[in-house]
Amino acid sequence: MSGKGPAFSSLYKFKELYYSFRPSNPAYTPEQYPDLNGKLAVITGANTGIGFEVMKLLYSKNCNVICIVRSQEKGLEARKRVLDEVKGSFGSIQVVGGCELGSLAKVRTAANEITKAIGGRPVCLIVHNAGVMPRANTDTSEDGFEKMFAVNVMGPQLLQHYLDPLFLKKDDDMKRIVWVSSCAHFYGFSDYGINWENPTFENVELKDRPSALTLYGQSKAANIFQAKAWATKHKAIVDNIGCVSVSCFPGLIQSDLQRDITSSWAKKAMSTILFKSYYGAYTELFAALSPKLKITDQGAYIVPFGEIHDPRCDIKSGLENGTDLKLWDFVESKISAFF
Numbered sequence: 001m002s003g004k005g006p007a008f009s010s011l012y013k014f015k016e017l018y019y020s021f022r023p024s025n026p027a028y029t030p031e032q033y034p035d036l037n038g039k040l041a042v043i044t045g046a047n048t049g050i051g052f053e054v055m056k057l058l059y060s061k062n063c064n065v066i067c068i069v070r071s072q073e074k075g076l077e078a079r080k081r082v083l084d085e086v087k088g089s090f091g092s093i094q095v096v097g098g099c100e101l102g103s104l105a106k107v108r109t110a111a112n113e114i115t116k117a118i119g120g121r122p123v124c125l126i127v128h129n130a131g132v133m134p135r136a137n138t139d140t141s142e143d144g145f146e147k148m149f150a151v152n153v154m155g156p157q158l159l160q161h162y163l164d165p166l167f168l169k170k171d172d173d174m175k176r177i178v179w180v181s182s183c184a185h186f187y188g189f190s191d192y193g194i195n196w197e198n199p200t201f202e203n204v205e206l207k208d209r210p211s212a213l214t215l216y217g218q219s220k221a222a223n224i225f226q227a228k229a230w231a232t233k234h235k236a237i238v239d240n241i242g243c244v245s246v247s248c249f250p251g252l253i254q255s256d257l258q259r260d261i262t263s264s265w266a267k268k269a270m271s272t273i274l275f276k277s278y279y280g281a282y283t284e285l286f287a288a289l290s291p292k293l294k295i296t297d298q299g300a301y302i303v304p305f306g307e308i309h310d311p312r313c314d315i316k317s318g319l320e321n322g323t324d325l326k327l328w329d330f331v332e333s334k335i336s337a338f339f
């Protein structure tokens with residue numbers, strides 16, 4: 001990585017964000033999905049919101065889904081809802097609870113349970129969907145890291161570390177990883193989205209941290225970098241097994257992500273502006289299943305409701321100049337004690 005990425009104007013930012021409210025029609029919908037009988041997908045945060053819809057659609061296509069959640073109870077409840085709503089599937093849904101992504105120790109423990117749940121079967125799809133977006137910048141993870149970076153970036157990278165040996169095998173012709181990002185990456189820091197001096201805000205008091213939106217934006221910029229960096233780090237085997245790793249912005253979607261918003265008028269306004277949660281699933285499943293994505297699309301950024309688009313221009317150049325690897329290595333240095 002050399003110097004700062006290209007600067008961008010407010011007009012460019014406005015234009016790109018405006019596009020989020022006027023996305024294209026879904027490009028890839030359930031009737032186009034392949035039969036997933038015998039395939040195994042792993043998805044985080046599938047108990048609610050977009051992840052729930054992704055789990056339901058995968059199961060409706062006969063997929064075996066492992067739903068990784070922090071609350072086993074919520075996961076089992078979501079499983080029951082899907083089994084009640086979708087009849088006749090040849091797939092299955094297993095729930096692995098206790099995967100609190102904001103705790104590196106709990107991710108490591110959950111990884112053991114996930115390994116048991118996979119039970120040596122080929123893993124075809126991994127969707128790093130779980131994420132958090134608090135309105136107020138009020139938290140530090142139990143490991144001492146800024147909470148959104150911990151949950152949205154560090155936890156998923158540690159989980160992926162444990163999934164790698166189970167996933168990176170030539171055992172199935174379908175191999176994809178989706179790292180769920182957001183258009184909010186536009187609100188990250190000016191230098192490739194990341195506060196390079198201290199991305200985790202360790203030892204920085206809450207009052208001295210930037211806004212929650214900036215921190216959420218940083219975490220979502222990092223997700224874009226992770227998609228490309230993971231593929232580069234494992235290039236030989238990734239090419240050999242034909243795996244594609246991409247990030248996506250699912251859309252502006254009604255979900256529990258806005259759970260912190262209490263005002264009734266704001267809730268009402270959002271229910272008119274935001275799209276139903278299955279639209280977000282269309283984007284994530286375009287990223288996970290569309291045959292349009294090829295091995296040459298490593299690190300592609302998918303926007304609603306299923307098309308490849310450029311992320312913020314400095315982040316786009318960061319995908320080409322090694323900034324993605326710098327971010328990956330930084331995160332790895334912080335999580336490697338839990339390998």
Ligand SMILES: NC(=O)c1ccc[n+]([C@@H]2O[C@H](COP(=O)([O-])OP(=O)(O)OC[C@H]3O[C@@H](n4cnc5c(N)ncnc54)[C@H](OP(=O)(O)O)[C@@H]3O)[C@@H](O)[C@H]2O)c1
Binds near residue numbers: 100130182
């Ligand atoms: N909705 C949107 O407009 C939008 C826009 C852009 C990007 N996204 C991204 O889309 C993804 C899915 O979000 P969503 O809208 O479906 O939100 P959601 O309904 O709030 O679902 C988020 C999921 O993540 C889980 N999660 C939150 N914190 C966690 C933690 N510390 N450890 C483990 N799991 C945790 C939640 O579990 P609990 O239920 O137990 O909390 C839930 O299952 C997120 O990555 C989000 O950033 C959403």
